[in-house]
Amino acid sequence: MAVKRKKRSTAAENEIITLTNVCKAYSTGAPALKDVNLHINRGEFVFIVGDSGSGKSTLIKLLLRELTITSGYINVMGYDLSKIRHRKIPKFRRNLGVVFQDFRLLKDRNVYENVAFAQRIIQKSNKEIKKNVPSILAIVGLAGKYKAKPKQLSGGEQQRVALARALVNKPTVLLADEPTGNLDPKNSWEIMKLLEQINENGTTVIVVTHNREIVNAMQKRVVTLKRGVIISDEEKGGYIDED
Amino acid sequence: MRINSFFYTLRQGVRNLFRNKWFTLASIATISACLFLFGLFYAIVMNFQHIVKNAQEGVAVYVFFDDGLEDSRIQQIGEMILKRPEVSRVDFVSAEEAWESFKADYLGGYEDGFTENPLENSAQYEVYLSDVSMQSALVTYLESVDGVRMVNRSELVATTLTGVNALIAYVSVGIIAILFAVSVFLISNTVMIGISVRKEEINIMKYIGATDFFVRSPFVIEGMMIGLIGAAIPLGIIYTLYNIVMEYITTRFSMLSSLLSFLKVEEIFNVLTPVSLGIGVGIGFLGSIITVRKHLRV
Numbered sequence: 109m110a111v112k113r114k115k116r117s118t119a120a121e122n123e124i125i126t127l128t129n130v131c132k133a134y135s136t137g138a139p140a141l142k143d144v145n146l147h148i149n150r151g152e153f154v155f156i157v158g159d160s161g162s163g164k165s166t167l168i169k170l171l172l173r174e175l176t177i178t179s180g181y182i183n184v185m186g187y188d189l190s191k192i193r194h195r196k197i198p199k200f201r202r203n204l205g206v207v208f209q210d211f212r213l214l215k216d217r218n219v220y221e222n223v224a225f226a227q228r229i230i231q232k233s234n235k236e237i238k239k240n241v242p243s244i245l246a247i248v249g250l251a252g253k254y255k256a257k258p259k260q261l262s263g264g265e266q267q268r269v270a271l272a273r274a275l276v277n278k279p280t281v282l283l284a285d286e287p288t289g290n291l292d293p294k295n296s297w298e299i300m301k302l303l304e305q306i307n308e309n310g311t312t313v314i315v316v317t318h319n320r321e322i323v324n325a326m327q328k329r330v331v332t333l334k335r336g337v338i339i340s341d342e343e344k345g346g347y348i349d350e351d
Numbered sequence: 352m353r354i355n356s357f358f359y360t361l362r363q364g365v366r367n368l369f370r371n372k373w374f375t376l377a378s379i380a381t382i383s384a385c386l387f388l389f390g391l392f393y394a395i396v397m398n399f400q401h402i403v404k405n406a407q408e409g410v411a412v413y414v415f416f417d418d419g420l421e422d423s424r425i426q427q428i429g430e431m432i433l434k435r436p437e438v439s440r441v442d443f444v445s446a447e448e449a450w451e452s453f454k455a456d457y458l459g460g461y462e463d464g465f466t467e468n469p470l471e472n473s474a475q476y477e478v479y480l481s482d483v484s485m486q487s488a489l490v491t492y493l494e495s496v497d498g499v500r501m502v503n504r505s506e507l508v509a510t511t512l513t514g515v516n517a518l519i520a521y522v523s524v525g526i527i528a529i530l531f532a533v534s535v536f537l538i539s540n541t542v543m544i545g546i547s548v549r550k551e552e553i554n555i556m557k558y559i560g561a562t563d564f565f566v567r568s569p570f571v572i573e574g575m576m577i578g579l580i581g582a583a584i585p586l587g588i589i590y591t592l593y594n595i596v597m598e599y600i601t602t603r604f605s606m607l608s609s610l611l612s613f614l615k616v617e618e619i620f621n622v623l624t625p626v627s628l629g630i631g632v633g634i635g636f637l638g639s640i641i642t643v644r645k646h647l648r649v
Contacts, residue, residue: 172558201560212555216370229561231353273559 122149124281124312125171130180132166132336140166142336144180148314150280153307155323156316157347158333164316167333168285171314172206173197185280202230205274205311209286211266213258213273219245220254223272230277240276248272248302264295271302281312288319296322320347360565364572374544375577382581382634385534386627390589392526393626394619399519401614407483407512408439412490413503414476420498425474428498432478435492437485442477449473472500484513534634549642563647570639578635582627589623590616 125148132141141163148154158164169175170182173189182189187200213222220241227237245251248268258266267287274282284303288296300315300322307313317323323330323346330345331338340348368375414432416425425443433441444452450470478493480486486509493502549570556566593616600607 174558195563198557198560198562198565201558204560206558212551212558214552214555225556226559228356228359229556229559229565231356233353234355277560 123147124150124152124185125314126181126183127170128181130170130182131178132163132170132175133178139336141170144336144338146331146338146341148312151307151310151312153304153313153326153328154315155326155328155330155345156314156333157318157323157330161335162333163336164333165285166336168283168314168316171283172204173200198229202277203280205277205279205282207267207270207274207282207284207287209289211258211263211270211290213266213269215258218255218257219250219261219269219272222258222269223276226273226276241272244272244276247275262295263290264292264298267291267295267299268302271299271306275306275311279311281314282306284313284315284317286316286318288317288322293321300326323347356565360568361572363569364576367569367573368576375573377544378574378577378635378638379581379584381537381540382578382631383584385530385537385634386582386631387585387588388530388533389630390585390623390627391592392530393623394589394593394614396519396523397619397622398613402611403512403515403519405612406508407516408479410480410483410486410505410508410512412478412480412486412493414478414493414499415472415501415503416474417498417500418472424498428496429476431496432476432493435489437480437482437489438478439481440479442479444473444475444477446471446474449475483509484516553643553647557647566647567640567643570643571636574635574639574642575632576635578631578633578638579628580631581635582631586620586624586627590620593619 125146127144127146130141130144130146131139133139144163144167156164156167166175170177170189171184173184173187173192177190180190185200185203187196189200192200214225217225223241223244224237227240232240242251242254245254248271250265250268250272253261253265256265258269261269267290271287282303287299287303291299296319303313303315304326327344327346330340330342330347332340332345332348414428416428429441429443432438446468450468450473453470478489480489486504487506490502490504493499553566597613597616600613
């Protein structure tokens, strides 16, 4: 199937994510991704869309180095992920903010500690943590709820905490896997606005989503996957109806 | 590791104990149960060994000399016996001492009819063994020594004590093997619970970019503290129990306590305390390492 591409900068030195002929097959033998070529530049905002089973989650897991490719070449922020050593993975992930559909917060710690945790991992001093965490919580609009435990927050608020945790270390790339999947339309829009704001400040943002309305309204680059193959890659695209 | 990271890790390890109360209690109970059985068994076996050792120390071989043997030769024989590795002590009993002892034990003031020492030829060495199983070898040797007229020993006592010793060794090995199997089963079950409790938390840490060391450290501290508490509880219980039982035996069965000598609580705990604490902390350390390692490859 031919891949549609419209006016996209391909300056290699500006590329932050490169996938060349990437294939991923699971042990069951079913191919999850077939011959995927994808280039994402520094500072881009990209939607990855597609139906269930299209390979979106596999792609995110490959970018996170949760999974390894079966063949091809994958480079994220200068790390060749097919060759990276296990002990180098933490350092790689520290430049990568991640937001999940199910928030994945540490349930027994409050908002402040959840966000501070990301800073502790990179061994920031207590002084820096006390400065950075309230500041990022203010950006996501949760300055007043720093003592709350995740279960005391709404879905939208929990996702903001996850976003604050992903951003506090000032990542180069932000990966968001269905960030609005568990949210109502109002909260979904607020999260998307925050992601757009983060992108405007220079962070590369990659959002995997099913949300047709948001994708169509935001007019960002859209990469569409179907059965493990990229069928469309548009600069200011929309959600493709496959019917 | 920076100093604030170190203290953070330490704090998290302690907090983890309270965050997962049920897991903590289950782990402490498991380790306590295993170490309680171990401690109890250790105290019993040590006392058995002590009693048998005391009995062994009382087993003597009596060496009598040829008539008119010179004192210098007797002295020489004594030195030869003392050089034997299985011998712990050699006491010389002169004919006069033997008669005095006999009078005291059996005649009770009715010795007036004796004008001479009837035990004239009864000067002897009382030879005590460090290993009673070597008695017959020693007797064979002594009988071959020039100047030795006769060697007396109690074969039955020696055989019985050797048998008891062997039995204790076999039973010890058997019970330790059973305890070990039970401990492995109980602890692996607890570790399995730990895995399900920890899985999500470890995954989150790894996604954020925590190193294996950073993820592992609080769990290891938590595990070691669980092990420490799990060892301290049975030590406390056994200490109290031991004192109560010893007091009970001494007061209620004074006859028994005069025949058998038991170890003091300090003698048991000088070894049991460091061993139990070491095993507890070791189990906690290994358990947490194994639990966490399963999820580090994220």
